[in-house]
Amino acid sequence: MNGNELLAALPAAALSEYCLRRLDRFSIGLIEHAARQAPPALSQRLHEEWLADLAGRRGYVSRLRLALGCWWAAQVIARECGIVGVAAVGSGKAVAYAPHAPQFLSRRTVALLLITCLHLTLIYLLAIGMEHKTVSVPPAPIIYDVKDEPVAHQPPPPPAAPRFATPKFDPVEPQIPIESSADGSGISGPAPERLRDPGTPASAEIDRVPGGPGEGFPNTADYYPDSSRRLGEKGVASVQVCVDAGGRLTSDPSILRSSGNSRLDSGALTLARAGSGHYRPTLENGRAVSSCFPFRIRFEFRD
Amino acid sequence: MGKRDRNVRMSLQTLRVLDAFLENPGDELAGADVQKRSGLASGTLYPILLRLESAGWFLSRWESIDPSSAGRPRRRLYRLTAHGLAHASEVFASFGRGVPA
Numbered sequence: 001m002n003g004n005e006l007l008a009a010l011p012a013a014a015l016s017e018y019c020l021r022r023l024d025r026f027s028i029g030l031i032e033h034a035a036r037q038a039p040p041a042l043s044q045r046l047h048e049e050w051l052a053d054l055a056g057r058r059g060y061v062s063r064l065r066l067a068l069g070c071w072w073a074a075q076v077i078a079r080e081c082g083i084v085g086v087a088a089v090g091s092g093k094a095v096a097y098a099p100h101a102p103q104f105l106s107r108r109t110v111a112l113l114l115i116t117c118l119h120l121t122l123i124y125l126l127a128i129g130m131e132h133k134t135v136s137v138p139p140a141p142i143i144y145d146v147k148d149e150p151v152a153h154q155p156p157p158p159p160a161a162p163r164f165a166t167p168k169f170d171p172v173e174p175q176i177p178i179e180s181s182a183d184g185s186g187i188s189g190p191a192p193e194r195l196r197d198p199g200t201p202a203s204a205e206i207d208r209v210p211g212g213p214g215e216g217f218p219n220t221a222d223y224y225p226d227s228s229r230r231l232g233e234k235g236v237a238s239v240q241v242c243v244d245a246g247g248r249l250t251s252d253p254s255i256l257r258s259s260g261n262s263r264l265d266s267g268a269l270t271l272a273r274a275g276s277g278h279y280r281p282t283l284e285n286g287r288a289v290s291s292c293f294p295f296r297i298r299f300e301f302r303d
Numbered sequence: 304m305g306k307r308d309r310n311v312r313m314s315l316q317t318l319r320v321l322d323a324f325l326e327n328p329g330d331e332l333a334g335a336d337v338q339k340r341s342g343l344a345s346g347t348l349y350p351i352l353l354r355l356e357s358a359g360w361f362l363s364r365w366e367s368i369d370p371s372s373a374g375r376p377r378r379r380l381y382r383l384t385a386h387g388l389a390h391a392s393e394v395f396a397s398f399g400r401g402v403p404a
Binding site (some may be wrong): 042045046048049050051052053055056057065066068069070073074076078080081149 | 333334335344345346347348349350353354375376377378379
């Protein structure tokens with residue numbers, strides 16, 4: 001059983017005989033109507049031809065489909081043929097169908113002309129006609145309506161983030177006579193001295209030699225900031241460093257007394273960091289110990 | 304190609320109809336037969352048949368039977384003309400192969 005037969009069998013089982021007869025009569029009526037819609041020269045021929053094809057069909061649905069198709073074909077034929085069809089019923093040689101009656105302008109040509117005209121109109125309007133004209137309208141008077149705005153209860157602002165104040169620490173700079181370095185490096189440190197703890201008896205004196213820049217310490221001139229050199233800035237910065245017994249920094253050096261110029265201070269700190277490992281540690285009774293001590297870095301020009 | 308031939312639009316449906324006739328160019332086929340071979344709906348098929356007939360590619364005639372003795376109405380039979388056969392062969396040769404299914 002193919003698809004058409006199945007389609008025909010299903011409604012046949014569902015519909016009554018009466019309905020099927022009505023359906024078949026409708027199909028025949030539709031074909032007769034379609035044939036009448038065709039051009040008169042073809043009407044009789046198509047009527048007979050389609051009814052003959054309908055008679056060869058089995059199944060009500062198949063016949064209905066043929067009738068609907070014939071109705072659609074009649075519409076197409078009538079549209080294409082117009083009234084120009086030539087009678088050919090019973091004739092094997094005469095031309096029965098004359099589609100596309102000769103016209104001065106075909107439908108396609110008319111469409112092209114319309115599109116061209118539309119484009120030309122648009123171009124013309126764009127060129128001269130579609131200017132935006134502004135009309136000066138006096139501004140409307142501004143109406144003020146002052147209203148008392150209710151005071152909004154705003155939530156209290158969140159507490160400010162706690163700021164941790166950096167403990168200020170005033171180091172006591174030892175009173176060391178400032179002398180220009182003998183080696184010309186611009187770095188001078190405290191001179192060795194004997195410190196006595198006031199709470200200890202004289203017998204417990206500690207022979208303490210404060211540390212300072214030692215052998216191999218970088219040269220100040222190498223860390224003279226270029227910008228300061230160009231601007232002719234000079235000064236003396238006092239740097240506090242903490243070193244271990246091996247002469248290496250144990251913490252980041254800090255400016256104890258500024259030179260008065262941030263660039264020179266920055267250069268002094270860079271130099272102090274670069275000198276790690278080249279510090280002379282503090283000696284207590286001849287033994288190297290970890291300690292913090294200040295020293296000065298002088299930036300100046302030399303001939 | 305003559306003036307009437309220019310009215311024949313070589314659509315896929317037209318090619319299917321021609322292909323149905325080219326199976327055996329000497330056959331005379333009724334509309335229902337062509338419909339079975341080409342798989343086209345009747346609403347598409349009959350305008351094409353009439354169009355090709357008016358272009359001279361087909362000839363049609365009524366079946367030579369007596370409807371009362373045959374018990375059925377006579378059918379309209381179409382066959383390919385020599386002109387239609389030549390043009391149909393030319394069209395299919397230009398495509399190189401048959402009509403896609």
